[in-house]
């Protein structure tokens with residue numbers, strides 16, 4: 001996996017060969033090839049590069065679960081650093097994690113201008129434990145190293161040069177430049193080039209710096225342990241001799257390596273890639289379905305969602321026709337979209353894509369686009385009308401996409417002459433920022449339409465997940481029982497503060513009630529009204545809380561009747577200084593309202609602890625996830641987990657709801673659902689899904705075997 005050649009007569013060239021990213025497999029022969037180069041008297045210096053334009057993507061993450069043998073990365077890098085001939089890293093593509101650590105063990109680093117470097121181990125629940133946490137602060141100073149190691153961000157070659165990580169940046173052939181450089185430094189003393197022998201650059205008030213960074217990291221980590229261990233490791237670099245620092249790095253890594261969080265984060269890494277390999281129940285798949293090229297798109301309806309989608313498309317390099325029928329709204333949208341494009345461009349240091357967007361009041365302007373995204377108000381009659389107009393206005397073959405969070409994609413498709421061209425593209429607000437996109441296929445959507453929407457989503461930088469058509473698709477369908485349980489907990493004695501605190505301690509950025517205040521209580525109220533669940537009046541007792549044969553909490557409706565829509569009205573589950581304010585404060589009115597409500601309904605408040613909040617809200621959500629898998633709406637648990645981690649704030653270090661269920665143990669989840677179902681028989685979403693029961697009965701297979709197990713279980717039905 002490492003090839004050795006001699007070039008320019010006296011330079012040993014070691015090429016890492018382990019496609020696709022030249023990950024450092026432990027069995028790799030770098031040590032062996034290094035020994036060859038060092039023992040060859042004709043070799044004066046050595047260059048290490050990677051094949052196919054990528055230096056090295058780091059340690060092989062797939063190997064983390066297995067028993068690893070052979071020289072450790074630390075030993076290998078140490079051997080390189082102690083070599084008595086100069087070793088130069090020729091960095092193209094990526095030098096990440098163990099890849100950058102290997103480069104830091106080299107005496108010099110030459111990078112291509114388009115390469116990117118970083119220590120992203122923290123995002124896998126780890127720390128740079130091949131000496132990276134000890135060498136980087138010695139090379140670039142404590143503050144910069146802390147920033148890179150605790151965030152895991154990748155830096156450009158230009159920034160790496162500025163920080164002092166690399167010695168030279170080239171626009172030309174990197175290996176040639178490195179070989180030339182290696183020849184020029186042959187014979188020079190290597191002592192000043194061995195980073196591990198340097199002290200960390202002096203830093204005034206080190207304690208205050210670490211305290212400040214630790215506080216910041218704890219706040220943003222939301223329960224993740226790796227960022228904290230990263231700070232501790234850098235602190236060791238700043239305060240201890242290298243050998244002791246390495247020992248501290250090893251201890252910290254040992255704790256992280258076997259933690260559930262590292263497993264969860266590594267699962268997320270692979271799950272994000274797995275969702276790109278989508279498949280539909282019809283048998284259509286990513287690798288046999290060719291996407292259509294999309295150069296020109298249109299967005300219909302320029303409310304909040306339409307504006308965000310327009311910005312996302314334009315920033316991806318597409319020409320966009322943005323349509324809004326009312327002149328005033330069109331002008332307002334134009335101003336807002338231009339502002340968003342300008343701010344985005346400023347952040348990314350590029351020119352704003354203002355001229356990529358053409359504004360029109362006329363739907364006929366979409367005549368020659370390749371794809372349309374309809375983003376009008378969430379009303380089936382209005383969307384149907386728009387779809388009919390689009391079918392008449394667009395050139396044959398134009399893909400028609402609807403941005404809906406709840407409506408039936410198949411029903412809309414049936415209103416067009418070409419239902420195979422219709423898919424849902426469910427964006428999340430703000431659409432140019434949020435990473436998630438649900439691509440919703442109906443029974444008649446063609447594989448090509450799905451492939452095109454998935455590819456467009458990927459180009460926009462979204463985690464795009466293909467899902468089947470059902471009420472709420474995947475994300476919102478699972479959210480419903482989660483929210484309902486939270487309402488029931490309030491009826492039984494909890495407060496919004498208690499529920500939110502439990503969920504935020506678990507790792508959600510916002511608890512369910514703060515989130516509801518942010519998105520607006522009126523949104524759910526409108527949906528419940530549409531479903532015929534909202535009854536005006538003040539009926540009391542148990543029967544008033546049973547609707548359509550199941551337990552129902554009218555608490556949200558009652559708040560809406562009071563005009564409490566959340567942040568936008570300055571009152572909701574919390575109070576705010578003024579409408580639009582974001583700082584939620586506990587509201588005594590709400591507490592006395594809850595007391596009066598319980599009294600009116602004959603409910604006696606009891607003490608509810610965090611564990612009950614988590615079990616009832618999370619297990620109800622997870623249970624719906626099992627229904628979704630059973631129904632074939634999501635092809636596998638990874639699809640659900642990516643949706644929850646990228647769009648719903650599920651803490652990444654818990655891997656997503658299905659991974660979490662797997663980690664807690666399916667039997668335990670089943671037992672707790674059964675327990676709560678006995679206590680609340682009128683709550684159908686606490687009734688364990690038959691798939692969960694069948695998986696437990698078949699011995700609770702690990703998550704990577706669920707898909708196979710589900711296929712087997714389905715074939716037995």
Ligand SMILES: C/C=C(\C)C(=O)SCCNC(=O)CCNC(=O)[C@H](O)C(C)(C)COP(=O)(O)OP(=O)(O)OC[C@H]1O[C@@H](n2cnc3c(N)ncnc32)[C@H](O)[C@@H]1OP(=O)(O)O
Nearest residue numbers: 020021023057058059060061062094096097098120129273
């Ligand atoms: C201690 C720990 C140490 C010392 C470590 O080094 S931990 C690993 C640190 N490295 C990383 O976190 C880098 C992870 N990889 C990436 O960020 C990206 O893959 C990339 C920037 C290197 C390339 O990106 P891109 O071109 O978009 O390609 P993909 O991301 O789709 O990846 C292609 C396939 O390669 C697999 N892959 C990538 N990195 C690794 C790795 N380090 N170990 C094992 N496999 C890796 C990835 O899963 C893709 O596989 P398929 O999905 O195609 O099967």
